[in-house]
Amino acid sequence: MNFPESSLRSIFNKYPPPANANFQYGTAGFRLNATKLDSIMISVSIIAILRSFSCNNKSIGIMITASHNPPIDNGVKIIDPNGDMLPQIWEPIVTELSNCTTFEKFKDYLKPLWNKYVVNPNIKASIVIARDTRESGSRLLNICTQLFDILSPFVDYKNFNELTTPQLHYITRCFNDKSFGKPTEIGYYEKLSNSFIELLTINGHSPNDITNLIVDCANGVGADKLKLFLKSTSSSLSNKFKIINDETNIPSSLNVNCGADFVKTNQKLPSGIDHIEASNDSTLCASFDGDADRLVCYFIDNTNNKFTLLDGDKIAILLSSLISSLINQLPQNNHNHNKLSIGIIQTAYANGSSTNFIINELNLPSICAKTGVKHLHHEALNYDIGIYFEANGHGTVLFSENFHNIMISLLNDHPENISIKSLLLLNDLINQTVGDAISDLLAVIVSLSILKKSKLQWSNTYIDLPNKLTKVIVNDRNKFITTDAERKLVEPPIQKDIDHLVSTVTNGRSFVRPSGTEDAVRVYAEAASVEECQYLSNEVSKLVINAS
Numbered sequence: 001m002n003f004p005e006s007s008l009r010s011i012f013n014k015y016p017p018p019a020n021a022n023f024q025y026g027t028a029g030f031r032l033n034a035t036k037l038d039s040i041m042i043s044v045s046i047i048a049i050l051r052s053f054s055c056n057n058k059s060i061g062i063m064i065t066a067s068h069n070p071p072i073d074n075g076v077k078i079i080d081p082n083g084d085m086l087p088q089i090w091e092p093i094v095t096e097l098s099n100c101t102t103f104e105k106f107k108d109y110l111k112p113l114w115n116k117y118v119v120n121p122n123i124k125a126s127i128v129i130a131r132d133t134r135e136s137g138s139r140l141l142n143i144c145t146q147l148f149d150i151l152s153p154f155v156d157y158k159n160f161n162e163l164t165t166p167q168l169h170y171i172t173r174c175f176n177d178k179s180f181g182k183p184t185e186i187g188y189y190e191k192l193s194n195s196f197i198e199l200l201t202i203n204g205h206s207p208n209d210i211t212n213l214i215v216d217c218a219n220g221v222g223a224d225k226l227k228l229f230l231k232s233t234s235s236s237l238s239n240k241f242k243i244i245n246d247e248t249n250i251p252s253s254l255n256v257n258c259g260a261d262f263v264k265t266n267q268k269l270p271s272g273i274d275h276i277e278a279s280n281d282s283t284l285c286a287s288f289d290g291d292a293d294r295l296v297c298y299f300i301d302n303t304n305n306k307f308t309l310l311d312g313d314k315i316a317i318l319l320s321s322l323i324s325s326l327i328n329q330l331p332q333n334n335h336n337h338n339k340l341s342i343g344i345i346q347t348a349y350a351n352g353s354s355t356n357f358i359i360n361e362l363n364l365p366s367i368c369a370k371t372g373v374k375h376l377h378h379e380a381l382n383y384d385i386g387i388y389f390e391a392n393g394h395g396t397v398l399f400s401e402n403f404h405n406i407m408i409s410l411l412n413d414h415p416e417n418i419s420i421k422s423l424l425l426l427n428d429l430i431n432q433t434v435g436d437a438i439s440d441l442l443a444v445i446v447s448l449s450i451l452k453k454s455k456l457q458w459s460n461t462y463i464d465l466p467n468k469l470t471k472v473i474v475n476d477r478n479k480f481i482t483t484d485a486e487r488k489l490v491e492p493p494i495q496k497d498i499d500h501l502v503s504t505v506t507n508g509r510s511f512v513r514p515s516g517t518e519d520a521v522r523v524y525a526e527a528a529s530v531e532e533c534q535y536l537s538n539e540v541s542k543l544v545i546n547a548s
């Protein structure tokens, strides 16, 4: 009998769940007001231990963050051994355990799971844990480590303290696959730096001739980590970066009037960047979110004095253009690369113009996945090169083993070929586990350099259709049921009415779905003109309100 009942009872009683607990492990794990998370940390830590046992004692990650949410919130999510999200079948298990309000219920639910997975208690589970810079982070992390300490016969853990979310995803994967990289923060910087500098060099560039950058770090963990990255790499690179909103010592400033979500939602400069700076032809502005897994770029267009956003869709197109161009330049005497499949994964929130560009100009397949990066990631795994981005700036490029094998065999025959080498280096530069603001920004810089594109040319690749995203508060968002990658409503029965409204405007598109992270329903509308888009958005919102 190895179930550690008395240890669990003591920690459960120290951090009991509220009597009315109704928690849900959602799109981004648990995310709520930080004062409500104590008991959740216990459930998450135990499930992470069980998940490790169920994966032959591989290391599992626990990341404590609430990304772009306000400073008073926090959250926690579990990272699987290969660096991606906890598989969906485990989500209801974490949810159920977190909602056991008495120790008896908790024990009754947990014990069979424990007995199922902890079959060889002589081999320990392995956990890696980190947090962002939120004020509540160290207290919440300490609850997890208290649990690991009292369960020390069953679990080993390594506490990394502050990391960005993608750094912990990367490190979790490294713990389980030594060939992926060194499982340390320094190892992460080395991998990025070496591949970035070499990519520039072999393509005839140097860090001296890249664009100047102003990076808004949302006053979050990305600020400290970007500085450490720049310190660890060649000094001329740091001359190109101006880091702003880096006040990680003022936790109340996190994501306030700054960061990727603020810039994307408000379509304006964050605080800390003035209009003149952002108008400078030789400067590109970028924003991370609070845990540095999202990136958006932007500038003021001098030709019309307008704020110009380069969002996740534009980043996906830029990276796809580079990858397509490198693939087209591969040596022709070996046809293996014709077998490489490339897919671009978007969600319904991708601007219609970007989808048209992918299909008609890049001649690549565009796949629509459900909202939430785990869905996009999953789809991207179906391709040799799977490029996925949410419009809000979360995304990455996944390179398959087949891709790697083909490149290595091509390199054998053509050891000096720059396109082959560049593709292999991109595989190292771009975080293979999850969207990563630092890595994505470096990939953007490299793409602009190699493709010899200015930010204006990048922005003019295609012109976004006017679009509007609205939040509608309803009594019960769970009444809204969707199908077709969330593009159509099954319930309530208003899809026909939405279709009719869409048909009354030029190039119209609109869909309604319940948010997975907020208690609201989201209405998206796009059309050929701002007026038609506004009209469509208003009318569909009215339908939603009347139907709820």
Ligand SMILES: CC(=O)N[C@H]1[C@@H](OP(=O)(O)O)O[C@H](CO)[C@@H](O)[C@@H]1O
Pocket: 027, 028, 067, 349, 371, 372, 373, 390, 392, 394, 514, 515, 516, 517, 518, 522
């Ligand atoms: C329209 C939108 O931006 N939705 C966001 C938001 O999800 P919702 O389910 O829409 O609340 O938060 C998710 C987690 O951060 C992110 O993956 C997603 O893109």
Ligand SMILES: [Mg+2]
Pocket: 067, 068, 165, 289, 290, 291, 292, 293, 294
């Ligand atoms: Mg984030």
